[in-house]
Amino acid sequence: MSRIIVVTSGKGGVGKTTTTANLGMALAQRGHKVAVVDADFGLRNLDLLLGLENRIVYTAVEVLAGECRLDQALVRDKRQPNLALLPAAQNRTKDAVTPDQMKRLVAALTKAFHYILIDCPAGIEMGFQNAIASAREAIIVTTPEVAAVRDADRVVGLLEANDVKRMYLIINRLRPAMVEQDMMMSVKDVQDILAIPLLGVVPDDERVIVSTNRGEPLVLAENPSSAATAFSNIVRRLEGEKVPFMDLSAPPDDFFSRIRRFFQGHKP
Amino acid sequence: MTDPSVPTPVTSIPHATESVSVPQVRFRGEGGKLLLLLPPERETATPTAAWTDLWQQLKQRLNAAERFWQANTPVHLIARDRLLDARQLQAIADALTDAQLQLKRVHTTRRQTAVAAATAGFSVEQQPPIVHLNQEESGQALAEPLYIETTVRSGVEIRHPGTVIVLGDVNPGSSIVADGDVLVWGALRGVAQAGAAGNSRCLILALRMEPTQIRIADFVARAPQTPPDQYWPEVAYVTGDGIRIAKASDFSREALLE
Numbered sequence: 001m002s003r004i005i006v007v008t009s010g011k012g013g014v015g016k017t018t019t020t021a022n023l024g025m026a027l028a029q030r031g032h033k034v035a036v037v038d039a040d041f042g043l044r045n046l047d048l049l050l051g052l053e054n055r056i057v058y059t060a061v062e063v064l065a066g067e068c069r070l071d072q073a074l075v076r077d078k079r080q081p082n083l084a085l086l087p088a089a090q091n092r093t094k095d096a097v098t099p100d101q102m103k104r105l106v107a108a109l110t111k112a113f114h115y116i117l118i119d120c121p122a123g124i125e126m127g128f129q130n131a132i133a134s135a136r137e138a139i140i141v142t143t144p145e146v147a148a149v150r151d152a153d154r155v156v157g158l159l160e161a162n163d164v165k166r167m168y169l170i171i172n173r174l175r176p177a178m179v180e181q182d183m184m185m186s187v188k189d190v191q192d193i194l195a196i197p198l199l200g201v202v203p204d205d206e207r208v209i210v211s212t213n214r215g216e217p218l219v220l221a222e223n224p225s226s227a228a229t230a231f232s233n234i235v236r237r238l239e240g241e242k243v244p245f246m247d248l249s250a251p252p253d254d255f256f257s258r259i260r261r262f263f264q265g266h267k268p
Numbered sequence: 269m270t271d272p273s274v275p276t277p278v279t280s281i282p283h284a285t286e287s288v289s290v291p292q293v294r295f296r297g298e299g300g301k302l303l304l305l306l307p308p309e310r311e312t313a314t315p316t317a318a319w320t321d322l323w324q325q326l327k328q329r330l331n332a333a334e335r336f337w338q339a340n341t342p343v344h345l346i347a348r349d350r351l352l353d354a355r356q357l358q359a360i361a362d363a364l365t366d367a368q369l370q371l372k373r374v375h376t377t378r379r380q381t382a383v384a385a386a387t388a389g390f391s392v393e394q395q396p397p398i399v400h401l402n403q404e405e406s407g408q409a410l411a412e413p414l415y416i417e418t419t420v421r422s423g424v425e426i427r428h429p430g431t432v433i434v435l436g437d438v439n440p441g442s443s444i445v446a447d448g449d450v451l452v453w454g455a456l457r458g459v460a461q462a463g464a465a466g467n468s469r470c471l472i473l474a475l476r477m478e479p480t481q482i483r484i485a486d487f488v489a490r491a492p493q494t495p496p497d498q499y500w501p502e503v504a505y506v507t508g509d510g511i512r513i514a515k516a517s518d519f520s521r522e523a524l525l526e
């Protein structure tokens with residue numbers, strides 16, 4: 001059965017699209033047939049990050065209107081033939097599609113792809129509802145900032161209410177030096193609040209920005225950057241492998257974190 | 269003897285209207301069946317927002333208390349004056365079925381909801397609007413405690429005309445408003461209000477007291493600026509000088525000295 005995973009965050013600009021592009025590419029490199037779906041109608045970016053902008057002919061909106069077939073709208077990646085993009089329309093708003101239409105699109109994709117990754121727009125309005133409608137799993141991306149974590153927590157609550165039971169956490173743009181100086185939330189601080197399984201931590205890395213601008217996902221690079229290694233590890237964990245976390249100094253275990261872990265183990 | 273991390277008491281701000289307890293979605297056992305009580309319609313909310321809100325509360329209640337009823341317990345939906353269409357009623361019935369509960373009957377004061385329920389195949393009881401089923405809330409006695417086993421996440425507000433017990437964390441951005449006590453078997457990081465109907469003898473207890481703000485009756489206190497190095501189970505209560513916080517292990521002795 002295909003895995004349908006929405007990449008979401010609540011807050012904008014925390015790295016959803018970057019994550020979708022890199023996980024999609026890394027999964028395809030591992031031999032899976034992967035479709036990445038841009039659900040950010042009106043503010044699409046995923047095509048840019050994948051360097052596929054100039055190859056878009058049709059979008060999801062034309063498919064839904066019956067103006068083209070689904071496979072005509074899918075953009076295959078030349079570098080990695082296992083990867084395909086279903087683009088969003090740039091000239092429409094988030095109300096251009098409904099949750100039911102998204103469900104139908106994704107259901108059609110499951111016939112040809114093992115993994116369907118949905119890049120969710122920021123916010124919790126219509127675009128979010130569309131993006132999560134068909135998802136069975138969710139990757140929550142947050143940065144170690146109070147506002148981002150607050151929004152992520154809200155989103156976890158909404159996903160729970162929408163029966164997306166399997167959720168994983170990615171903490172993006174961590175700066176260990178700042179954590180050390182107590183100027184940034186630590187991985188443990190974030191986990192304490194969100195209390196969902198951690199899939200990985202991606203360091204803040206300027207090569208992410210370079211790769212964004214070039215339209216080349218980091219995981220394609222010959223010499224992997226620390227962020228690229230983090231994304232590769234995340235994909236392995238997503239596939240059930242036990243991969244040790246990159247060394248990030250953690251405070252010693254105390255009584256309360258033990259209690260909290262006890263709770264986490266007993267979540268319904 | 270008092271904890272150095274005592275928050276600054278702010279005395280007696282006027283009783284805000286929002287602290288009047290509006291009941292939320294909740295279950296109540298009655299003679300072998302469960303009543304699923306919906307809060308009355310609020311004028312402010314748009315229909316979609318009202319439904320989304322209702323739905324999130326219902327799912328949360330179901331997720332949080334599953335192990336408190338037996339399989340196939342019949343449920344009566346007390347919809348009061350809420351407008352529900354056939355699809356929404358079916359969604360509620362399906363959610364109950366997933367929790368091994370059976371929707372048997374819909375009580376409503378709205379003709380439209382009654383028609384939708386009948387069309388969807390549920391038995392219906394339509395009462396005239398005056399016979400409000402929320403009479404139980406108008407008395408002085410508190411409702412039975414609300415027990416929830418979940419993480420209360422940002423954006424969630426739990427209001428209950430009785431004591432609220434949370435087995436889990438209460439996260440920043442969420443709030444608990446109880447006419448009785450608030451007990452948190454976990455970290456209290458959001459806003460908690462006890463004695464919301466005015467009883468200043470109510471308490472707030474938490475394994476880890478890190479609230480954004482706590483209120484008891486008309487008293488308000490904020491968390492200290494600098495968090496303490498270590499946490500103990502603590503109790504917040506009202507004294508002549510406003511809200512105090514004490515270690516749970518010291519509490520009863522201290523209260524006796526007052």
Ligand SMILES: Nc1ncnc2c1ncn2[C@@H]1O[C@H](COP(=O)(O)OP(=O)(O)OP(=O)(O)O)[C@@H](O)[C@H]1O
Pocket residue numbers: 009011012013014015016017018019040045120121122172173174202203204205206208209210212227
């Ligand atoms: N680990 C990182 N290190 C450095 N820069 C990063 C990192 N992750 C993301 N960025 C940068 O942050 C910006 C926002 O990233 P991205 O577009 O992936 O976020 P988003 O959550 O999809 O935003 P939106 O909510 O607008 O869709 C980009 O410029 C990206 O290059």
Ligand SMILES: [Mg+2]
Pocket residue numbers: 016017018040045119120121
């Ligand atoms: Mg994006």
